[in-house]
Amino acid sequence: MRLPKGREIEAKDVDFETIKEDWNEYKLEDGTVLKFKTIVSSIIRTADHDPMTGDPVYHVRSTNILRVKALEEMKRLPTTKKPVGEGEGEGEGVEVG
Numbered sequence: 001m002r003l004p005k006g007r008e009i010e011a012k013d014v015d016f017e018t019i020k021e022d023w024n025e026y027k028l029e030d031g032t033v034l035k036f037k038t039i040v041s042s043i044i045r046t047a048d049h050d051p052m053t054g055d056p057v058y059h060v061r062s063t064n065i066l067r068v069k070a071l072e073e074m075k076r077l078p079t080t081k082k083p084v085g086e087g088e089g090e091g092e093g094v095e096v097g
Contacts, residue, residue, distance in 0.1 A: 001044060001059070010047040011059070016040070023067075032074065035067040 001011035023035040040062045048057040 011044045014043045031071045033069040037065045039063045
């Protein structure tokens with residue numbers, strides 16, 4: 001496995017079973033509730049061990065998911081659509097006002 005800065009280490013993919021994936025919830029001062037979840041896609045055990053605990057070192061690949069529940073008065077929908085200029089992509093762009 002190649003680490004950042006080019007260092008290579010011995011590592012092995014580890015099969016796993018998801019036991020629980022809960023949402024973390026945060027209420028902001030404006031009343032918005034953020035729900036955050038990390039979904040693990042792979043776990044790799046390295047040949048290294050933590051020098052303080054002796055535990056094996058793992059690298060985890062994951063994706064973060066964020067859900068937002070905002071108060072109605074805080075929401076704002078796109079108000080107008082305008083064509084995207086040439087060279088900027090296809091279809092229509094959305095202008096938020």
